[in-house]
Amino acid sequence: MSNCHDSGPRKGLLPNPTIPVPHAAVNERPLIVAIIGPPNSGKSTLFNRLTGLRQKVANFPGVTVEHRMGKAKLKNRQEVFLVDLPGVYSLHPRSEDEQVANDILKGVRPGFAKPDAVVLILDVTNLGRHLVLAAPVLSLGLPTLVVLNMADDLAVRGGKVDVAALSHELGAPVVLVSASKGTGVDRIQQFLSGTAANLAGAKPARVELPVLNDVPKCRQWASKLNTRASYRAPAPPIWTRRLDSVFLHPVFGPLVFAAVVVAVFQSIFSWAQPIMDGMTYAVSMSGQWMGMVLPNGVVRSLVVNGVWAGVGSVLVFLPQILLLFLFIGVLEDSGYMARAALIADRTMAKFGLQGKSFIPLLSAYACAVPAVMATRVIENKRDRIATIMIAPLMTCSARLPVYTLIIAAFVPNIPLVRGVLSLPAATMLLLYVLGFAAAVITARLLKSTVLKSQRSSFILEMPPYRLPTLQSLSLRLIDRGRVFLRRAGTVILTVSIVLWILANLPLSHGKMPEIENSYAGMVGKTIEPAIKPLGFNWKIGIGLITSLAAREVIVGTLGTIYGIESDGNSEGLQKALHADLTPAGAVALLVFFAFAMQCFSTIAVVRRETGGWKWPIFQFSYMLALAYGGSLVAYRVANLFFQ
Amino acid sequence: MIFNKRSQMAATHKRPATLAELRNGEEGILDRLDLPDDIARRLMELGFLPGNAIIPARTAPGGGARVFRVDGSEIALRDDTAARLFMRLHFPSIKAATP
Ligand SMILES: Nc1nc2c(ncn2[C@@H]2O[C@H](COP(=O)(O)OP(=O)(O)O)[C@@H](O)[C@H]2O)c(=O)[nH]1
Ligand SMILES: [Mg+2]
Numbered sequence: 059m060s061n062c063h064d065s066g067p068r069k070g071l072l073p074n075p076t077i078p079v080p081h082a083a084v085n086e087r088p089l090i091v092a093i094i095g096p097p098n099s100g101k102s103t104l105f106n107r108l109t110g111l112r113q114k115v116a117n118f119p120g121v122t123v124e125h126r127m128g129k130a131k132l133k134n135r136q137e138v139f140l141v142d143l144p145g146v147y148s149l150h151p152r153s154e155d156e157q158v159a160n161d162i163l164k165g166v167r168p169g170f171a172k173p174d175a176v177v178l179i180l181d182v183t184n185l186g187r188h189l190v191l192a193a194p195v196l197s198l199g200l201p202t203l204v205v206l207n208m209a210d211d212l213a214v215r216g217g218k219v220d221v222a223a224l225s226h227e228l229g230a231p232v233v234l235v236s237a238s239k240g241t242g243v244d245r246i247q248q249f250l251s252g253t254a255a256n257l258a259g260a261k262p263a264r265v266e267l268p269v270l271n272d273v274p275k276c277r278q279w280a281s282k283l284n285t286r287a288s289y290r291a292p293a294p295p296i297w298t299r300r301l302d303s304v305f306l307h308p309v310f311g312p313l314v315f316a317a318v319v320v321a322v323f324q325s326i327f328s329w330a331q332p333i334m335d336g337m338t339y340a341v342s343m344s345g346q347w348m349g350m351v352l353p354n355g356v357v358r359s360l361v362v363n364g365v366w367a368g369v370g371s372v373l374v375f376l377p378q379i380l381l382l383f384l385f386i387g388v389l390e391d392s393g394y395m396a397r398a399a400l401i402a403d404r405t406m407a408k409f410g411l412q413g414k415s416f417i418p419l420l421s422a423y424a425c426a427v428p429a430v431m432a433t434r435v436i437e438n439k440r441d442r443i444a445t446i447m448i449a450p451l452m453t454c455s456a457r458l459p460v461y462t463l464i465i466a467a468f469v470p471n472i473p474l475v476r477g478v479l480s481l482p483a484a485t486m487l488l489l490y491v492l493g494f495a496a497a498v499i500t501a502r503l504l505k506s507t508v509l510k511s512q513r514s515s516f517i518l519e520m521p522p523y524r525l526p527t528l529q530s531l532s533l534r535l536i537d538r539g540r541v542f543l544r545r546a547g548t549v550i551l552t553v554s555i556v557l558w559i560l561a562n563l564p565l566s567h568g569k570m571p572e573i574e575n576s577y578a579g580m581v582g583k584t585i586e587p588a589i590k591p592l593g594f595n596w597k598i599g600i601g602l603i604t605s606l607a608a609r610e611v612i613v614g615t616l617g618t619i620y621g622i623e624s625d626g627n628s629e630g631l632q633k634a635l636h637a638d639l640t641p642a643g644a645v646a647l648l649v650f651f652a653f654a655m656q657c658f659s660t661i662a663v664v665r666r667e668t669g670g671w672k673w674p675i676f677q678f679s680y681m682l683a684l685a686y687g688g689s690l691v692a693y694r695v696a697n698l699f700f701q
Numbered sequence: 702m703i704f705n706k707r708s709q710m711a712a713t714h715k716r717p718a719t720l721a722e723l724r725n726g727e728e729g730i731l732d733r734l735d736l737p738d739d740i741a742r743r744l745m746e747l748g749f750l751p752g753n754a755i756i757p758a759r760t761a762p763g764g765g766a767r768v769f770r771v772d773g774s775e776i777a778l779r780d781d782t783a784a785r786l787f788m789r790l791h792f793p794s795i796k797a798a799t800p
Contacts, residue, residue, distance in 0.1 A: 147743065
């Protein structure tokens with residue numbers, strides 16, 4: 059622990075004296091520092107700690123499958139750009155996420171400057187294997203800080219390591235830290251400011267490295283260094299083993315899994331409800347207030363009935379969506395996700411996929427966009443495309459507002475199974491199951507026809523269970539909150555305004571028309587014949603069209619439509635819906651939203667990740683056909699029950 | 702691809718047992734990996750190196766895959782992959798098993 063960099067970078071470690079560099083020359087552009095390391099070594103935790111809220115909003119949450127950028131503020135007003143990379147075991151990538159990390163690190167990814175320095179973060183509780191990655195990283199010749207993370211865990215489980223000796227062997231500074239507790243992180247900051255001040259002086263010393271292509275040789279090299287640094291491996295993680303004997307138990311394992319899923323749904327309904335009621339109240343009060351302060355006329359109508367009715371009715375769902383992301387965050391950060399993938403592997407194999415497909419599919423419950431990105435962890439190209447194709451069938455959080463609205467309006471709150479579940483929650487669960495069933499059947503079809511491939515392999519590390527940090531979880535939520543609000547402020551706002559205009563034109567005798575006779579009404583009426591067999595009228599039709607941009611837009615649209623109709627009367631959206639939908643029509647609408655691909659963002663990301671229009675076009679048409687057929691059948695069947 | 706020259710000779714007179722045949726909790730020493738290059742490489746990076754000790758820790762619920770303790774961590778593999786990892790039959794010089 060003796061190699062602090064208080065007095066300049068790597069002083070006392072370099073055999074040759076450091077050459078002073080004029081400061082101004084280096085400080086012209088901020089330093090770019092890449093954080094690299096094996097999966098689950100704590101890269102994102104460290105990144106979050108160093109950057110805090112100064113991160114760029116990620117367009118996908120959860121497991122890092124692409125770089126994330128953020129600014130680290132250091133003492134004396136220096137700024138350093140940090141890049142959080144996906145986890146790698148070596149610099150021989152097998153999957154797309156590893157390729158991204160590899161390319162950015164080596165400076166060959168288009169549009170990316172080569173990093174100026176590297177923070178290599180290793181899990182010190184398994185230093186033997188993790189140290190192997192130091193060989194290829196050091197051979198890049200960039201200024202490198204080796205961070206041994208999980209110092210707290212090492213101490214608790216009785217391991218030790220001589221940091222100074224290891225630093226001497228590696229020819230690079232080494233620090234022992236705990237990214238989650240924050241101990242030792244100040245020395246990482248010192249490295250960053252030292253490197254920023256004197257980049258050339260921070261180059262690693264030349265040490266003998268093994269032949270990188272020879273894995274056994276590299277591993278031997280790591281063992282040798284471990285011995286020289288008197289590394290004592292900690293005792294096995296007993297808690298992880300105890301937990302696994304439950305979570306991977308042949309009977310309890312799947313039961314726990316099912317219990318977790320049910321708990322998530324129930325809590326989304328019961329816990330989020332009071333907050334949502336509060337939000338609804340706040341939205342309607344602020345609408346009334348705006349109605350009072352604004353002068354009567356076009357502006358008031360636009361703001362209150364157009365914008366606020368549209369945007370406001372979507373805003374209400376923010377708490378519910380954040381809660382869902384919180385759950386997924388806990389599952390991912392704790393290490394349970396890997397177990398879930400293992401449990402799912404057998405089932406996934408039956409549909410021609412593998413356990414790793416399960417992880418993106420689970421995050422597709424939050425949002426298909428990150429899920430499509432998360433398929434990068436799947437090594438086999440055809441498996442990856444099949445997973446991308448089915449991801450939007452999983453019930454994403456954008457469907458939640460639609461489902462919640464329709465269910466609240468049409469499904470009575472009756473307790474089931476002695477109050478463990480309620481009828482609305484059960485309906486919701488059923489919709490999730492419906493999406494999942496459609497997904498696996500589609501996967502089966504694809505994998506036995508166009509995407510047929512050899513049985514793929516499944517290799518997955520089961521990381522020790524770890525307590526997620528409050529900071530990482532809250533940063534995720536803040537990130538998601540921003541994305542949601544940005545969408546409400548752009549897509550939904552635009553659609554609401556355009557819709558309000560179309561709903562109030564053409565003027566007849568200088569007055570705004572009834573919505574029926576407006577342009578929006580005409581569009582709705584035009585498609586009405588096509589959707590009549592599904593039990594939808596022209597008003598729902600307008601919603602179906604606007605929700606092509608994003609599913610939750612239909613809620614805003616209906617808000618706008620009824621806002622116009624009721625003209626200031628704050629009649630509940632739920633009650634208003636009863637006028638336009640029969641119970642059977644409601645069932646059909648739920649089924650339609652379960653299957654249809656109404657999301658521009660997903661189409662865009664599928665195009666990007668599959669490298670062309672072929673797959674997104676196929677996917678959109680397939681899901682539309684499924685939605686139409688599905689709701690047609692649902693409407694007919696439901697009509698038999700509700701007669 | 703075969704990663705151990707000595708074992709090639711051994712393989713001619715007796716077929717070594719595979720990792721898939723090892724029971725849970727039983728320790729074995731890996732001899733060679735008979736898998737395509739890229740998968741073999743990844744497995745070696747994860748600690749499945751000839752000469753290393755491996756213990757199957759538990760079976761996945763429902764079967765089909767198992768979790769193996771190797772080189773300080775736990776890695777899940779499907780049974781058909783484990784069946785391509787051949788074990789040493791006699792191991793006079795056991796390398797210290799990793800916890
Ligand atoms: N005990 C302990 N846990 C940590 C430490 N650093 C990170 N973790 C936990 O390890 C898990 C994986 O961390 P993460 O940053 O997501 O790893 P990544 O895959 O490298 O980005 C999370 O649950 C963290 O809370 C640490 O220093 N000590
Ligand atoms: Mg990460």
